[in-house]
Amino acid sequence: MNSNQAVAAPLEDPLYYLANFEHVLAWVAERHGDLLSDVEHAFLALFAGLPLGSRALLVRMVMRKGEHFRPSRLVYPEIDAEIGNTESALAPLVAAGLVEEAPVLDVATLFTQLRLTELRQALAAEIAEAGLPATVGKGALREALLARGLMPRPLSAWWPEAPERVVRVCIMASCDRLRLMFFGNLRQDWSEFVLAELGHQRFEAVAFGAxxxxxxxxxxxxxxxxxxxxxxxxxxxxxxxxxxxxxxxxxxxxxxxxxxxxxxxxxxxxxxxxxxxxxxxxxxxxxxxxxxxxxxxxxxxxxxxxxxxxxxxxxxxxxxxxxxxxxxxxxxxxxxxxxxxxxxxLSLVPETSAPEPAPERFTLHLPGPSRVEQTVREHLHREAAPVHYVENTLLTGLFGLLCWEALFTPLPGAFFHPFQSGPADLYRDDFVTRRRDHFKACLARLDDGRYRRTILATWRDKQGIANPFVHWEALDEALLTQALACIPPAHLRICFDHLLSNLRANRAGLPDLIQLFLEASPGEPRYRLIEVKGPGDRLQDNQRRWMTLFHRHEIPAAVCHLEWVRER
Known part of the structure; x- marks a missing residue:
């Protein structure tokens, strides 16, 4: 696999999940070997020496929920074809100490492994001692036995006649540590490989250094x-x-x-x-x-x-x-x-401060109730002045497309695995200062006229690749072309500078709608941003900050208050 690209094993390979897991182990060993303990290094060597079917079964268990499993629920055709059956694949794992064949089970775990009919057989004595009817439901039985504080014990002690055993994977904590060192978080898991292979997620290829x-x-x-x-x-x-x-x-x-x-x-x-x-x-x-x-x-x-x-x-x-x-x-x-x-x-003299400017407002009385943004959009929409629902997608999307190179600059601490939708330090205080020259170069295109060509070219070239500011489903080429023709670059520069002043807070709160005046006379505004408020609704703090910015720089923006007229 290319080290700087999110490439997963093809799903046509029955053992694709094993290939992906082994890729993670190799990646961590190469890049984080100095952070691994002797026990973890030993696990990597031990795992590599296991039979193929046993490696596959262990990975299947690691990628499932929980640590406890019944062998009858671990039947996989590709493993049976390789090693014969689940028990044959389990035996080397038990011998290597990676799977415990008779773990003690507490009441909560017992209830995750057994069906209700089995629980009634296994816990018949406990049910009787608790004074519960033999037909007690699973939920009530679980709560009653949890309250009794019964000591954990192996399944054979709970239920000597059990038709099969329950085994436990012993290396979940180690695998979580390895996954953490690969992804840099525990939010992402092994499914990232599958989603990438299916094409549901695509990521920018970023060069990785030492x-x-x-x-x-x-x-x-x-x-x-x-x-x-x-x-x-x-x-x-x-x-x-x-x-x-x-x-x-x-x-x-x-x-x-x-x-x-x-x-x-x-x-x-x-x-x-x-x-x-x-x-x-x-x-x-x-x-x-x-x-x-x-x-x-x-x-x-x-x-x-x-x-x-x-x-x-x-x-x-x-x-x-x-x-x-x-x-x-x-x-x-x-x-x-x-x-x-x-x-x-405290009865102190209040400090004087400049009052917050009131945004331009207008009121519409329309039949309803219905979704307020859609109602206003349909009412204002004209062929020569189309209205688009954009909220936090258009201006942030234009920013993300123009500043793509700055966002994906491979600085230390920003990118460390191929499945990142954006830099890891995106919301840290020094994010912009570390990339000041990169952002300066990107924003300079607003001054020399290259911004339109750059944004549209990036939209075509990077289509579908994850970017924290680009919502692909909300941006089509027609909207981008019209918006770039109508919004002056000086206004984009003001908005982008405001975004960069606080990326976490200012990426939200943008107006719901944009109306583009395609046939406006020279000197007239060619667009306006519209924040829609239904009855009883009011501007939130982040929306007020954006409206204050628009007012300060004479960017055309207004708040539309919608009042419903009930039809008789």
Whole structure:
């Protein structure tokens, strides 16, 4: 497989999944060998020496959900053709210690492996002791036995007459670690190869250097796994107070520190919902300070909680310097409102600031109710002035197409496997500064007239390749051609600069519709952006930021308020 391209084994190969798995092992051994333990190196060597059918069966199990399996549910024609049957494929795995042939099973696992009729046979004594009817349903039986705290035991102890055994894969944790080192996250899994082979996902080919990897020290992998486990336990319903005690110190790696801050924030939100305000405050503080890897949302939530608790003076002392130094327009917007409330509560003289400009508005009264954007689009649409529903797809798509080279520049820490839809550091504080010259070169095409040709050529050449700003299904060549003919490059430059000032926050909040005036007279606007609001709806913060930008630079944009006229 080409190292810089997302190439998967052909699905016509019955053992395609094994080829993909072995590609990952080879990739990790080559690029992350120094981060592997002796045990993990031993596993790679042991796996390579197994019979083909046993390797295939192990990979089948690794790629399925859970660690426990009944051999009767592990029947695969290609494995039977290679080695005879499932039991023959299992034997070398058991001998090598990769599969446990008689693991202890707790009640929850037992219920995942046995059908209801089998459970009633296996647990007849426990059902009787619990005073449950013999016809008890599976859900009620499970809850009743879980409440009894029965000790785990092998299936043969639960059910001596069991018709078959349950086995357990012992190397799931190691395989998750290897998958993490390949993808740089645990969000992606083995299905990425299949989706790529089917053509459902296509990725830009990016050159990988020696430093093109997510982790540079083993303790960074350990930190990621520890944070991931705490997040999993939180989502599983464990108490935030227990998880907070297990929370490790913030890693010194910036992107892991960012993950640590997000976990603190999630724990804080759960603690606040559960009424544990002091714990929530502590967690928000850990999430929000110190900068730059800290969470701006953590700071805001800490300050809002302090306000609700009546700690107004403390909140003001923290919020005032933040408002002076923040470069995040989202944080600045929220801090401005917070400071106004705090000064009012403390009977302080409010600071004067320029009022937010009111956007242009107009109101339509149309029959309904129906989908508001579609109703307005159909009402305003004319052959010479077509209206398109674009929301967060057109301007961001034009940006993604124009700045393709900058987005996919193979800088260290940006790309480290062939299945990335965008750079891993996309939302980090230094993303733009690290690529300043690349973005400058791309945006220069707006000044010298090359932007139209570049955008359309990229749209044709890169069709369907994943880009975090390009939604292919929303962009056709006719729309792009018309939009590029009607929107002045100076307006595109203003919008793209605003995007680059905060990619995470500003990629959303753009107006719903664009109307293109194809026959406008010279000097007249050739387009307008329209944000549609139904009855009782109002502009969100990100929409207000965009509208303020449009007003400041005289970009034609308006808010359409739709009122329904009920037909009689």
């Amino acid at each position: 430093d093109s990897r997510a982790f540079h020290r083993r303790d960074e992998v350990d930190a990621y796994l520890a944070l991931h486990d705490l997040r999993r336990r939180l989502e599983g319903g464990e108490a935030p107070v227990d998880l907070a005690e297990a929370l490790p110190a913030r890693p010194d790696n910036p992107w892991l520190a960012s993950r640590h801050a997000r976990l603190c924030l999630a724990l804080g939100r759960r603690a606040e919902r559960d009424g544990m305000a002091e714990l929530a405050s502590t967690l928000y503080r850990r999430a929000g300070w110190p900068a730059p890897e800290a969470s701006g949302e953590g700071r805001i939530r800490y300050l809002r909680l302090a306000e609700r608790q009546g700690r107004w003076r403390q909140a003001l002392i923290l919020a005032e310097p933040l408002a002076r130094v923040t470069r995040d327009d989202v944080e600045a917007q929220v801090l401005g409102r917070l400071l106004t409330r705090l000064r009012r509560r």
